[in-house]
Amino acid sequence: MPDQNAPTTTGLTTESATLAGELFGDGVGTQAGPPAVPAAGTGTAGQAAPGAHSHGGSTPTGSPAERFTSTDPDAFGVPTGREETWRFTPMKRIRPLLDGAPSDAHLTWTTDLPEGVELTSVEAGDPLLKGLPEPVDRLAALARQRCGGAAVVRVAKEAQPDRPVTLGLAGTGSDDVVWGHLVIEVGAFAQATIVLDHSGLAKYAGGVSVLVGDGAQVKLVSVQDWAPGAVHGGQYDAVVGRDATFTQVVVTLGGDLVRLVSNVQYAGPGGTAELFGVYFSDETQHQEHRLWVDHAVPNCTSNVLYKGALQGEGARTVWIGDVRIRPAATGTETYELNRNLVLTDGARADSVPNLEIETGEIVGAGHASATGRFDDEQLFYLCSRGIDAETARRLVVRGFFADVVQRIGLDALQDRLMASIDERLGALPALDDQPVEVA
Amino acid sequence: MSVLEIRDLHVSVGEGDDAKEILRGVDLTVRSGETHAIMGPNGSGKSTLAYSIAGHPKYTITGGSVTLDGEDVLEMSVDERARAGLFLAMQYPVEVPGVSVSNFLRTAATAIKGEAPKLRTWVKDVKTEMSGLEMDPAFAERNVNEGFSGGEKKRHEILQMRLLKPAIAILDETDSGLDVDALRVVSEGVNKSREDSDVGVLLITHYTRILKYIKPDFVHVFVAGKVVDEGGPELAAKLEDEGYAAYVKGAPEVASA
Numbered sequence: 052m053p054d055q056n057a058p059t060t061t062g063l064t065t066e067s068a069t070l071a072g073e074l075f076g077d078g079v080g081t082q083a084g085p086p087a088v089p090a091a092g093t094g095t096a097g098q099a100a101p102g103a104h105s106h107g108g109s110t111p112t113g114s115p116a117e118r119f120t121s122t123d124p125d126a127f128g129v130p131t132g133r134e135e136t137w138r139f140t141p142m143k144r145i146r147p148l149l150d151g152a153p154s155d156a157h158l159t160w161t162t163d164l165p166e167g168v169e170l171t172s173v174e175a176g177d178p179l180l181k182g183l184p185e186p187v188d189r190l191a192a193l194a195r196q197r198c199g200g201a202a203v204v205r206v207a208k209e210a211q212p213d214r215p216v217t218l219g220l221a222g223t224g225s226d227d228v229v230w231g232h233l234v235i236e237v238g239a240f241a242q243a244t245i246v247l248d249h250s251g252l253a254k255y256a257g258g259v260s261v262l263v264g265d266g267a268q269v270k271l272v273s274v275q276d277w278a279p280g281a282v283h284g285g286q287y288d289a290v291v292g293r294d295a296t297f298t299q300v301v302v303t304l305g306g307d308l309v310r311l312v313s314n315v316q317y318a319g320p321g322g323t324a325e326l327f328g329v330y331f332s333d334e335t336q337h338q339e340h341r342l343w344v345d346h347a348v349p350n351c352t353s354n355v356l357y358k359g360a361l362q363g364e365g366a367r368t369v370w371i372g373d374v375r376i377r378p379a380a381t382g383t384e385t386y387e388l389n390r391n392l393v394l395t396d397g398a399r400a401d402s403v404p405n406l407e408i409e410t411g412e413i414v415g416a417g418h419a420s421a422t423g424r425f426d427d428e429q430l431f432y433l434c435s436r437g438i439d440a441e442t443a444r445r446l447v448v449r450g451f452f453a454d455v456v457q458r459i460g461l462d463a464l465q466d467r468l469m470a471s472i473d474e475r476l477g478a479l480p481a482l483d484d485q486p487v488e489v490a
Numbered sequence: 491m492s493v494l495e496i497r498d499l500h501v502s503v504g505e506g507d508d509a510k511e512i513l514r515g516v517d518l519t520v521r522s523g524e525t526h527a528i529m530g531p532n533g534s535g536k537s538t539l540a541y542s543i544a545g546h547p548k549y550t551i552t553g554g555s556v557t558l559d560g561e562d563v564l565e566m567s568v569d570e571r572a573r574a575g576l577f578l579a580m581q582y583p584v585e586v587p588g589v590s591v592s593n594f595l596r597t598a599a600t601a602i603k604g605e606a607p608k609l610r611t612w613v614k615d616v617k618t619e620m621s622g623l624e625m626d627p628a629f630a631e632r633n634v635n636e637g638f639s640g641g642e643k644k645r646h647e648i649l650q651m652r653l654l655k656p657a658i659a660i661l662d663e664t665d666s667g668l669d670v671d672a673l674r675v676v677s678e679g680v681n682k683s684r685e686d687s688d689v690g691v692l693l694i695t696h697y698t699r700i701l702k703y704i705k706p707d708f709v710h711v712f713v714a715g716k717v718v719d720e721g722g723p724e725l726a727a728k729l730e731d732e733g734y735a736a737y738v739k740g741a742p743e744v745a746s747a
Contacts, residue, residue, distance in 0.1 A: 427547065432584040432634075433594070435544050436650060437572035437601035446597065450588025454633070457588070 118343070120185035124151060124196055127189035136188055139369040139401055141337055144308045147228050148256045148284045151193040156227035158253060161219035167210035168243070175199045179234060183260045184288040187312060187343075191286035194256040197230035201260075204245065208238025208264060215244035215272075215461060222253025222281055231257035235271065239264035239292070245271050246464065250305075252278040257285040265292040265319065271299045272459050276471065277306030284310045291351070293319025300459050301328040301357075302468055303338050304475075310339040315353065320382075322351045328370075329455035331472060332398070334363030341371040342387075346380035355387035358455050360448060361398035362475075370420075372404045376413060384414035391422040392451055448476055492559050492575060492657035492690060494520040494543075500553035501535075501542045512538045514715035515554065520658055522688040525704065527726060529695055530712030531734045536694045537581060539712075540662040544578040545571050558658065573602055575657030579647035579664050586634040591646065592616070594634050595653060602654050619652045622682065624675050641672035648679040659683070660692045665700035677703030698730040713737045 121127065130149060132142040142149075164170055173179055180201060186192035195201075204216060222229070237243055241264065249255070263269045275283060283306055291297045303309045315324045330338045344353045359368045372387045391400035404418040425447060433443035452472050456465050501513035512535045520526050530536050542549045543556055545568040556563040558574055566574060586594070595616060600606045607615075620627060623645045635643055644664055651659050661680065665673055681704060683689050693704060701723070709726045711719040711734070718737050719725065 426584075428584045429586050431546055431568060432580070432586065433598075434568035435572055435578055435580075436594075436598035436654065437569050438597055439569045439601065440567070442597065442601070443569075446589050446594075447586065450586055450633070453588035455588075 118187055120187050122185055122192055122195060124186075124189050124192040127192060130189060136341070139339060140310055141308065141367075144337065145190070145282060145284060145310065147254050148190050148282060149193070151197060152228060153197055154227040154230065156223070156225045156229045156253075158229055158231065158249075158255065159219075159221040159223055159251070161217075161221070163214070163217040165212035165214045165216065167207050167212050167241075168216050169205045171203050171205065173201055173203055173234075177201075179203065179236070180232075183234065183262075184290060184314060184316060186258070186286060187314065188286070190256055190284045190310075191258055191312065194230050194258045194285065195232050197228075197256075198232045201232040201234045203234045203236060206235075206237040206241045206243045206267075206269075208241055210238065210241045210243065212243050215246050217246045217248065219248045219250070220255075220257075222249075222251030222255065222277065224252045226254070229253050229255045229257070231255065233257065233259045235259065235261045235269075237262065237264050237267045237269045240266040242268045243270070244461070245269070246461070247271070247273045248276065248464075249274060249283065250276045250278070252281050254282045255285070257283070259285065259287045261287070261289040261297065263289060263291045263295045263297045263322075266294045267292060268296045269298070270460070271297070272461070272464070273299070273301050273311075274464070274468065275301075275303040275306055275309050275311075276468075277309070279305070279307065281306035282308045284308075285312070287311060287313040289313075289315045289324065291315060291317045291322035291324055294321035296323040296325070298325040298458075299327065300455070301326075301330075301340065302456065302459075303328070303330040303340070304468070304471055306336070306338075308337045308339075310337075310341075312341045312343070314343045314345070316345045317348045317351045320348050320350045322348075324351075324353045326353070326355045326357075327455050327458045328357035328359075329452055330357075330359040330368055331452070331475065332359065332361045332363075332366040332368045333475065335365040335367075337367045337369075339369040339371075341369075341373075343373045344375070344385065344387075346374070346376040346383045346385065349380060350382035351380065352383070353385045353387075355385075355389075356455065357389045358392075358451060359390075359400065360392040360394055360451060361400055362394035364395075364397035366395075366398035368399075369401045370403070372418065373407075374405070374416070374418070375407045376409060376416060378409045381410055381412040382414055383410075383416065385416045387418040389420045390451075392448065393422065393424055394448070445476060449473065491688070492522045493557075494518075494563075494576070494658045494690065494692075495557045496539075496543070496554070497556075498554040499539075499542070499551070499556060501538055501549050502552050503538075503549055509550070511552070512549075512715055513542065516716050518692075518710065518717060520690045520692050522657065522690050523684075524708065525684060525691040525693060525706045526708045526710060527693045527695060527701060527704075527706035528710050528712050528717075529698070529726065529729055531738055532696065534712045535715040536696075536712050537662055538715075540578055540660050540692075540694055543571075543576065543660060544568065569601065572654075572656075573604075577651055577654060577656030577659045579644075579651055579659065579661045581663040581666060583635045583638075583643045583647055585636045585638075587636055589634050590631055591634055592630040595630075595650065598650065599653055615653065619649055622652070623649055623679050625649065640667040641669065641676075644668060644672065644676050645679075648676050652679060652683060655683075655687060656689060658690045658692065660694065662694045663696060664693075665695055665697060673700060674703060680704055698726050701726045711737055 130137040289297045332338045357370050370389045374385050376383045389402045400422045402420040404420050429447050430443050456468050496518040499513050499516040502509045502511045504510050710717045
């Protein structure tokens with residue numbers, strides 16, 4: 052069981068076993084989890100050496116005590132696939148993003164910028180870029196170096212744009228790697244939603260850095276609706292200001308390989324981060340989402356919910372959820388949950404939650420992970436109302452996705468994504484196309 | 491006019507050597523317009539009876555028969571039983587994330603009636619029934635049973651009964667965990683169905699409390715997997731005073747309710 056990876060320290064609640072039992076049958080389809088060995092530095096409150104560079108070594112659990120970061124790609128070496136952070140990734144398919152061949156290839160941008168929002172760019176060496184969280188792997192370091200500068204979206208302080216900022220980023224089908232870096236800077240007390248809508252065919256290494264000003268409320272939606280054959284790797288960083296709220300919704304549906312690393316750090320106390328994700332892997336698709344929430348200041352909250360479904364031979368998903376609560380981060384409240392629904396044989400979901408707690412003075416910390424087939428109790432409930440088993444199955448799976456998709460809060464986009472999911476699940480009865488407003 | 495007939499029903503859970511018999515020859519007949527209360531101590535198999543009739547896969551029928559108007563219920567799939575006119579209000583309704591109450595209700599109504607209900611009248615019906623059960627209209631946009639309080643779950647079950655209009659409704663401990671206010675509202679919903687339709691009700695309960703609101707025509711005492719005593723409402727009064735002690739003597743517990 053994945054929960055065995057969790058260091059057991061004061062205040063930790065581990066619910067994997069219970070949840071898995073409630074949600075799914077007896078571990079059918081479960082293929083989660085690496086060896087149950089605690090990570091270096093886990094469970095030894097207060098003893099982890101700051102700055103120590105541990106890539107797991109002989110205890111591969113995906114939770115290095117301290118992360119190595121650098122803007123220099125060569126500082127990471129060229130990964131072989133045996134490294135902890137790369138061991139799940141199909142190296143052959145991601146290789147172009149690690150080779151680092153320079154390129155001028157671009158994605159086609161279609162933008163919708165409401166008032167109070169500007170889109171500009173900065174050159175390499177701009178002070179803005181120096182202050183950003185550094186890359187955590189070679190892919191991210193290459194993306195930042197090769198793209199030479201960054202696109203910048205600025206939301207003025209206290210601005211409340213009347214509609215979401217939308218950046219449609221479409222691949223042009225070029226075989227050359229597109230290197231990209233986007234910085235989203237949101238001023239204090241602003242409220243904004245930013246949608247990154249990826250589509251088309253591309254090999255794309257794109258970093259996204261979000262700076263959330265004090266008291267600001269920012270929602271970042273990243274849709275990976277790539278065409279078949281696309282490869283997308285990237286590091287998403289959020290720096291959450293004092294009393295600010297950052298919400299991220301990641302939706303990965305398309306592409307051959309998608310590997311996103313999402314990191315959150317807090318610039319001041321009182322911050323909230325909500326990380327939602329949903330992914331749907333079909334035959335041969337590899338979808339990897341790695342999260343790292345670093346609680347280093349007091350009274351911050353993080354909540355992670357990622358749900359994925361897999362169908363078809365060779366469908367593959369990886370979810371790594373690392374949460375660290377450093378000694379200074381008293382009053383922290385964190386919870387992370389990953390659920391995987393395995394729809395057919397031949398698919399594999401890895402799910403590795405890691406919690407590292409270095410202070411006992413927290414509000415709460417917990418995680419759960421469950422991987423399995425259908426929930427028979429849900430099916431029974433729906434069928435007992437006269438709904439046939441096939442329709443019930445579709446309702447449950449559709450609901451499984453909708454649970455996360457509805458957190459986007461944008462009806463048109465939600466409808467588009469659910470339609471895309473429906474199509475892959477097979478058409479639902481026409482009834483479902485006409486939802487009823489009872490209120 | 492419908493008749494649910496249960497004859498010498500034997501049910502077990504578990505497989506092979508772990509198989510355990512829970513129902514040991516249940517005989518019961520529920521007709522349209524009748525209200526039967528099944529009362530028994532914890533572990534007597536009351537809920538097993540309810541779930542076996544509904545067709546939960548956990549239970550294995552090892553003997554006996556269940557028919558609805560002569561049709562073999564045990565041969566039907568779970569959804570066929572519902573479409574044939576059976577309804578089970580569950581003790582622990584299941585959460586279905588991402589499926590809204592309104593979508594669920596309409597899908598169920600379509601399945602039961604065989605065609606999608608007309609939008610206009612349907613919306614009105616749902617609104618009327620919800621207000622009758624003192625449910626906030628916003629409820630319809632929430633996900634099925636997700637984050638519902640105990641009382642909200644039971645109201646939602648009765649709402650479904652009102653809208654789906656079954657021939658025979660089995661209410662499995664619908665009263666458990668309800669405060670007096672919720673119990674009154676839920677009971678009124680059941681009574682309304684008894685007045686405005688010919689529904690037969692099988693009311694499964696541990697306590698006599700709900701029988702103050704829903705008056706049964708027949709009371710059956712259920713112990714160790716079968717009916718051990720039967721009578722009219724006066725039997726409930728006797729149980730209220732004396733409890734199950736007289737029946738339980740010598741009868742081992744066979745299952746958790």
